[in-house]
Amino acid sequence: MTTVLHDMTVAELAAGLKAKTFSATEVAQHFVARAQADATGSFLALNPEATLAQAQAADARLNAGTAGALEGVPLGHKDIFVTKDFPTTAGSKMLAGYRSPFDATLVRRLADAGMVTVGKLSCDEFAMGSGNENCAYGPVKNPWDATRVPGGSSGGSAAAIAARLVPAATGTDTGGSIRQPASFCGITGIKPTYGRASRFGMIAYASSLDQGGPMARTAEDCALLLSAMCGPDADRDSTSLDVPAEDFTASLGADLKGLRIGIPQEFFGEGLAADVRAAVDAALAELTKQGATLVPISLPRTELSIPVYYIIAPAEASSNLSRFDGVKFGHRAKDYTDLESMYKRSRAEGFGSEVKRRIMTGTYVLSHGYYDAYYLQAQKIRRMIADDFQQAFKQCDVIAGPVAPKVAWKLGENANDPVADYLADIFTLPASLAGLPGMSVPAGFGAHGMPVGLQLIGNYFKEAQLLNVAHRLQQATDFHLQKPAGV
Amino acid sequence: MSLTPQDIDRIANLARLELKPDESERMLAQINGFFGIVEAMQAVDTTGIEPMAHPVAAIQDVQLRLREDVVSEPNNREANQQSAPAVERGLFLVPKVIE
Numbered sequence: 182m183t184t185v186l187h188d189m190t191v192a193e194l195a196a197g198l199k200a201k202t203f204s205a206t207e208v209a210q211h212f213v214a215r216a217q218a219d220a221t222g223s224f225l226a227l228n229p230e231a232t233l234a235q236a237q238a239a240d241a242r243l244n245a246g247t248a249g250a251l252e253g254v255p256l257g258h259k260d261i262f263v264t265k266d267f268p269t270t271a272g273s274k275m276l277a278g279y280r281s282p283f284d285a286t287l288v289r290r291l292a293d294a295g296m297v298t299v300g301k302l303s304c305d306e307f308a309m310g311s312g313n314e315n316c317a318y319g320p321v322k323n324p325w326d327a328t329r330v331p332g333g334s335s336g337g338s339a340a341a342i343a344a345r346l347v348p349a350a351t352g353t354d355t356g357g358s359i360r361q362p363a364s365f366c367g368i369t370g371i372k373p374t375y376g377r378a379s380r381f382g383m384i385a386y387a388s389s390l391d392q393g394g395p396m397a398r399t400a401e402d403c404a405l406l407l408s409a410m411c412g413p414d415a416d417r418d419s420t421s422l423d424v425p426a427e428d429f430t431a432s433l434g435a436d437l438k439g440l441r442i443g444i445p446q447e448f449f450g451e452g453l454a455a456d457v458r459a460a461v462d463a464a465l466a467e468l469t470k471q472g473a474t475l476v477p478i479s480l481p482r483t484e485l486s487i488p489v490y491y492i493i494a495p496a497e498a499s500s501n502l503s504r505f506d507g508v509k510f511g512h513r514a515k516d517y518t519d520l521e522s523m524y525k526r527s528r529a530e531g532f533g534s535e536v537k538r539r540i541m542t543g544t545y546v547l548s549h550g551y552y553d554a555y556y557l558q559a560q561k562i563r564r565m566i567a568d569d570f571q572q573a574f575k576q577c578d579v580i581a582g583p584v585a586p587k588v589a590w591k592l593g594e595n596a597n598d599p600v601a602d603y604l605a606d607i608f609t610l611p612a613s614l615a616g617l618p619g620m621s622v623p624a625g626f627g628a629h630g631m632p633v634g635l636q637l638i639g640n641y642f643k644e645a646q647l648l649n650v651a652h653r654l655q656q657a658t659d660f661h662l663q664k665p666a667g668v
Numbered sequence: 669m670s671l672t673p674q675d676i677d678r679i680a681n682l683a684r685l686e687l688k689p690d691e692s693e694r695m696l697a698q699i700n701g702f703f704g705i706v707e708a709m710q711a712v713d714t715t716g717i718e719p720m721a722h723p724v725a726a727i728q729d730v731q732l733r734l735r736e737d738v739v740s741e742p743n744n745r746e747a748n749q750q751s752a753p754a755v756e757r758g759l760f761l762v763p764k765v766i767e
Binding site for chain 1: 671675676679680682683684685686687691694695698699701702704705706708709710712714717718719720721722723724726727730732733735740744747748749750751752753754760762763764765
């Protein structure tokens with residue numbers, strides 16, 4: 182073996198398993214041992230017995246010649262996906278000790294492809310946050326600098342991949358929660374078109390925005406996982422689109438000649454840190470060297486996407502999270518006087534402060550007398566933002582820019598200023614509101630040696646095109662191969 | 669516009685959240701801070717714009733489907749109740765609501 186197992190990509194592991202260079206059990210043991218020695222706090226739950234049982238079943242299929250495309254390759258699941266074999270907390274005290282009676286559709290589909298689950302990965306409570314600091318079980322350290330956040334809300338997924346604890350993971354993206362941590366940790370992640378990957382069993386935060394997707398080190402690996410994840414889930418998810426599954430690896434390597442890359446001027450204004458801009462510009466220069474052309478475009482309502490998102494998402498959250506009432510599952514307070522006080526105390530004790538803030542904001546904007554002024558107005562501007570993208574896509578094939586205005590910030594830096602976190606989401610929110618596919622691909626390093634991601638946004642159902650652009654960039658650069666010190 | 673402490677009490681009641689006094693105070697300041705950035709939304713002319721609920725509706729008609737009304741799940745009562753705070757003889761227990 183020339184490369185150690187944890188430095189291998191999903192594609193390399195899958196090939197090695199098929200060639201019987203190593204067994205799924207050996208691979209699982211290797212990654213479980215790494216996860217057990219984890220110093221980043223990425224994992225919320227491990228179950229070595231269940232992982233090894235899955236690996237043994239994978240070995241049996243490999244030996245019987247009935248192996249799936251990703252047979253025996255390990256991964257971690259963001260703790261927002263419910264799993265039968267592992268507890269699921271959504272990063273909340275509300276769900277401490279919760280065991281789901283079923284697996285989320287994406288968990289099942291990746292298992293059907295042969296993947297083996299190493300454990301559950303930390304995230305902001307109910308996926309509400311941009312730094313993974315809102316997790317009730319403690320923050321996650323960025324493997325590139327333990328004093329910095331890994332990004333959020335899929336922070337555990339991104340950190341675990343960067344620290345070589347898993348070769349790939351699931352994440353979810355409501356307002357940037359796959360792209361931003363991928364950028365902060367120097368890995369690759371893609372959020373597909375809203376409705377392409379089932380939301381069944383993904384604990385709901387904001388249902389019209391939530392979308393699951395893969396995170397890994399390379400675009401090719403993301404393509405492999407995404408191919409197993411997408412496709413209609415007609416009986417389980419009413420918003421799942423009737424768009425067939427696709428082999429996203431099929432067009433990897435295609436020429437970039439003639440590709441028009443839209444550069445939104447609003448993404449390159451005053452708020453963008455110089456170090457991030459330099460890395461993004463260099464990545465764009467590499468793509469033009471390969472034959473792409475840069476086209477200036479405008480997304481005039483970029484700034485408005487912040488209030489629009491932070492009205493719509495909390496509104497939906499306040500409705501979704503009303504299910505946590507201490508009756509059928511989740512935390513129940515010890516002391517109460519009647520049913521109503523049981524609800525109020527259970528929710529007060531179970532939810533953290535950011536979740537409470539969003540429930541309060543959402544309840545307010547949906548309440549009598551405020552619905553039209555806030556919620557409905559936000560939904561109207563949401564359509565204008567989506568239309569802005571369709572205008573832009575008349576001039577370009579993909580859109581590129583930074584993922585976030587600056588590199589990963591210090592743990593605790595925004596602790597008393599939730600709005601500072603909201604403002605940092607400015608470049609990821611527009612594609613989320615429009616439901617467009619978006620990804621982050623390593624573009625270099627900025628201040629303090631921290632990773633910088635290039636964001637690529639495609640039109641609806643153009644995931645394959647995005648993945649190809651990222652793949653071509655990775656053929657010419659080695660940012661995605663670099664490792665944090667000590668890993 | 670600014671929310672008042674009374675607004676916070678009213679919303680907390682609607683949201684079934686018991687807030688401690690210092691928590692209510694912090695919440696008031698933070699939510700008002702957030703509404704500072706919401707003001708920009710009010711100035712946008714949205715006359716004649718249809719609100720958008722499903723994002724892909726920007727390019728195509730999206731209809732929420734209904735599935736056939738048939739039994740699809742086996743009886744899984746024990747597994748479904750394994751995480752319930754209080755269960756007796758297969759029933760969820762709540763505080764007495766009828767005297």
